[in-house]
Amino acid sequence: MWEKCIFIKLIKWSNYLFSIKFKADILKFIPGQFTILRIKIRNNYINRFYSYINSYKSKILELYIHKSGIVSNILYNIDKNNKIFYVTKKSYGNFILPNKKYNTLWMISSGTGIGPYISMLKSDFNKNNNFKYVKILHSIKYIKDFVYLYNIKKIINNYNNIELFIFVTKENIKNHFNKRITYFLKKNNLIKYFGRNINIYNDHIMICGNINIINDVINIIKNKNIDYINKNYKNIFTFEKYY
Numbered sequence: 595m596w597e598k599c600i601f602i603k604l605i606k607w608s609n610y611l612f613s614i615k616f617k618a619d620i621l622k623f624i625p626g627q628f629t630i631l632r633i634k635i636r637n638n639y640i641n642r643f644y645s646y647i648n649s650y651k652s653k654i655l656e657l658y659i660h661k662s663g664i665v666s667n668i669l670y671n672i673d674k675n676n677k678i679f680y681v682t683k684k685s686y687g688n689f690i691l692p693n694k695k696y697n698t699l700w701m702i703s704s705g706t707g708i709g710p711y712i713s714m715l716k717s718d719f720n721k722n723n724n725f726k727y728v729k730i731l732h733s734i735k736y737i738k739d740f741v742y743l744y745n746i747k748k749i750i751n752n753y754n755n756i757e758l759f760i761f762v763t764k765e766n767i768k769n770h771f772n773k774r775i776t777y778f779l780k781k782n783n784l785i786k787y788f789g790r791n792i793n794i795y796n797d798h799i800m801i802c803g804n805i806n807i808i809n810d811v812i813n814i815i816k817n818k819n820i821d822y823i824n825k826n827y828k829n830i831f832t833f834e835k836y837y
């Protein structure tokens with residue numbers, strides 16, 4: 595089950611954000627899925643979940659991590675410490691693109707929750723034309739935290755139906771939204787901000803990040819749609835809770 599990883603590179607974006615690149619003999623994963631990473635601390639093994647952000651075709655695997663506690667701190671210093679860690683042969687999770695036609699796909703995330711979308715965008719995104727419009731809504735505290743901005747812009751420049759909306763919550767940045775995503779989702783006329791309203795019958799909404807953003811987005815959309823109860827919950831939302 596456990597595959598030993600060959601460490602390639604650590605990129606420290608800031609004193610709390612980093613990416614780690616490595617090779618491991620894993621099975622093909624579906625973009626959006628996560629691995630279980632294992633390290634040995636003293637005589638104990640500790641496991642944590644991390645989403646792959648690379649294309650499923652890439653031999654080099656990549657994780658994008660927020661340094662927050664025990665394991666992420668060790669990984670942040672992995673090039674100095676011992677470089678031994680493992681990932682699971684299989685990858686897991688249902689946070690994957692729906693295999694169905696939708697009018698608009700809303701890809702909502704906060705912080706490192708953008709990771710699974712990066713993998714999706716790098717992996718023949720929308721090759722079956724399932725989504726007529728794609729709206730990526732990403733929230734960060736400071737603009738410098740959007741470390742994959744350039745990569746994402748480069749990918750979406752090849753499409754004429756994907757739009758990126760950036761929400762910077764702790765500083766005022768020109769041409770970006772300076773409040774939380776949920777502040778705008780509560781508004782009545784989303785066309786004004788995003789060019790489209792959310793239609794629970796024709797759209798699909800993906801959310802990745804912490805529990806608050808997931809609950810808040812779901813509740814706002816629920817409250818705005820009286821018919822919501824009649825609709826199957828899982829058909830409208832796909833979400834992944836990081837913490």
Ligand SMILES: Cc1cc2nc3c(=O)[nH]c(=O)nc-3n(C[C@H](O)[C@H](O)[C@H](O)COP(=O)(O)OP(=O)(O)OC[C@H]3O[C@@H](n4cnc5c(N)ncnc54)[C@H](O)[C@@H]3O)c2cc1C
Pocket residue numbers: 628642643644645646657658659660661662663664665666667687705706709834835836837
């Ligand atoms: C399915 C799944 C996929 C995940 N994918 C990723 C990923 O791609 N990148 C990633 O950074 N994390 C991801 N996480 C969270 C990750 O598994 C760990 O929980 C996280 O790295 C903290 O572990 P730790 O040992 O460093 O901290 P711990 O010692 O376990 O302490 C946890 C602390 O970290 C905070 N925390 C956990 N995750 C984050 C985060 N992403 N941003 C800010 N604060 C956080 C918690 O609130 C808590 O305060 C994922 C979690 C799940 C369930």
